Amino acid sequence: xxxxxxxxxxxxxxxxxxxxxxxxxxxxxxxxxxxxxxxxxxxxxxxxxxxxxxxxxxxxxxxxxxxxxxxxxxxxxxxxxxxxxxxxxxxxxxxxxxxxxxxxxxxxxxxxxxxxxxxxxxxxxxxxxxxxxxxxxxxxxxxxxxxxxxxxxxxxxxxxxxxxxxxxxxxxxxxxxxxxxxxxxxxxxxxxxxxxxxxxxxxxxxxxxxxxxxxxxxxxxxxxxxxxxxxxxxxxxxxxxxxxxxxxxxxx
Numbered sequence: 001x002x003x004x005x006x007x008x009x010x011x012x013x014x015x016x017x018x019x020x021x022x023x024x025x026x027x028x029x030x031x032x033x034x035x036x037x038x039x040x041x042x043x044x045x046x047x048x049x050x051x052x053x054x055x056x057x058x059x060x061x062x063x064x065x066x067x068x069x070x071x072x073x074x075x076x077x078x079x080x081x082x083x084x085x086x087x088x089x090x091x092x093x094x095x096x097x098x099x100x101x102x103x104x105x106x107x108x109x110x111x112x113x114x115x116x117x118x119x120x121x122x123x124x125x126x127x128x129x130x131x132x133x134x135x136x137x138x139x140x141x142x143x144x145x146x147x148x149x150x151x152x153x154x155x156x157x158x159x160x161x162x163x164x165x166x167x168x169x170x171x172x173x174x175x176x177x178x179x180x181x182x183x184x185x186x187x188x189x190x191x192x193x194x195x196x197x198x199x200x201x202x203x204x205x206x207x208x209x210x211x212x213x214x215x216x217x218x219x220x221x222x223x224x225x226x227x228x229x230x231x232x233x234x235x236x237x238x239x240x241x242x243x244x245x246x247x248x249x250x251x252x
Contacts, residue, residue, distance in 0.1 A: 002026070008033040008059055008108045011082030013128060015169025015239050016135070025125045028118065033057050033108035039101040046099040052089035054109045058082065061105030062181055066189070067097045075190040077140065078102075078163065078182075082170045088133050090115050103181040103216075138236045147192050149231065152201045155191040158230035160211055160218050165234050180218035 003010040009029045012018065021029070036059065039045070045056065048067070056063070058079050065077035076097060079085050089095055090112050101107070119126050139162070146158045163180060167173040182190070188198035206212050210226055212219040220226055235241025 006030045008036065009057060009082075011059075011170040012057070012084065013132065014082055014171065017128060017131065021125070021128065025122065025128075028122065028125065032110045032114045032118070034111060034114070036106060036108045039105045039107070041101075042103070043101045043105075044098050045101060045107065046086060046089070046095060048096060048098050049094050052086065052093050052095065052112075054111045055087045055089055055115065056085040056099065057108040057110060058085050059106040059108055061107075062102040062179075063105065063107070064100050064102055064186070064190075065097050066100055073189050074192070075186060076143070077136070078159075078190065080163065080166045080170065081172060083136075084110075084129065084132050087115075087129060088136070102186070135238055138238065142236045146230070152191060152193045152197055153205060154230055155193070156187065156198070156201055156205065157210065157226050158232055159187070159190060160220065161223070161227050161230050161232045162237070164218075164220060164223070165237055165239065169237070169239050176221060176223070177217050177219045179216060180213065181216050 006026055006029075009026070009032075012029065013021070037045075039061075045063075046052065058081050060081050063079040063083070063085050064075045065079075067074050067076055085107075086095060086099055115129070118129070142158075142162075146155055150158060160180070164173050164178045167178045172178065184198050184202065185195045187202075188195045191198065191201075193201070202211075202213065209221055210229065212221075226232075233241065235243040
């Protein structure tokens with residue numbers, strides 16, 4: 001992973017189709033991020049209904065998509081480094097949800113004017129940007145399925161398995177652990193349950209030796225057991241499995 005040359009965008013599409021990016025395209029993408037900003041506490045960097053004139057590249061840390069209805073917050077998406085978080089805002093101009101940083105987070109901003117320039121002259125890079133937004137859609141569909149299919153234990157297992165795999169794509173996971181800065185309240189908002197129920201769920205899964213949380217990380221002693229509990233199939237992340245892209249986007 002070329003983070004020395006591309007500190008802002010080196011993780012974009014890593015583990016999926018970064019091999020398909022020409023050096024010129026990597027340089028262009030890096031230059032598209034015109035400014036960066038560091039957040040040290042949870043911050044809504046984009047609120048529902050706010051006009052959008054730039055899109056956010058997550059460089060380090062985590063970002064959540066959230067919707068508040070009836071006084072309750074629902075986390076409907078989690079982003080990891082390398083994600084172009086609100087690229088779809090280029091077309092929509094207003095989002096139907098908030099974009100909120102989680103803990104210590106470094107982001108880069110790409111003005112939409114730069115995306116217009118890329119669309120006019122770089123069809124291959126445009127396709128890769130489009131591909132990134134479609135992965136987001138695939139993740140959302142899987143979340144909807146798991147909320148319907150699984151109980152609280154399974155939903156939490158699915159979320160942890162997914163985050164581990166997505167972090168592993170970008171070189172940020174250990175064999176049996178990964179960063180996980182979400183609080184129990186945030187986990188409950190993401191898994192569609194209450195904080196009290198989430199506390200019980202975490203305790204039971206810890207006692208069963210499935211997962212444990214400590215110092216901003218999740219420990220996963222047995223990935224196969226975790227994935228079985230989650231009915232987890234990694235193919236929807238388009239990194240491997242029967243949906244693996246391979247060199248399909250490696251156009252000449």
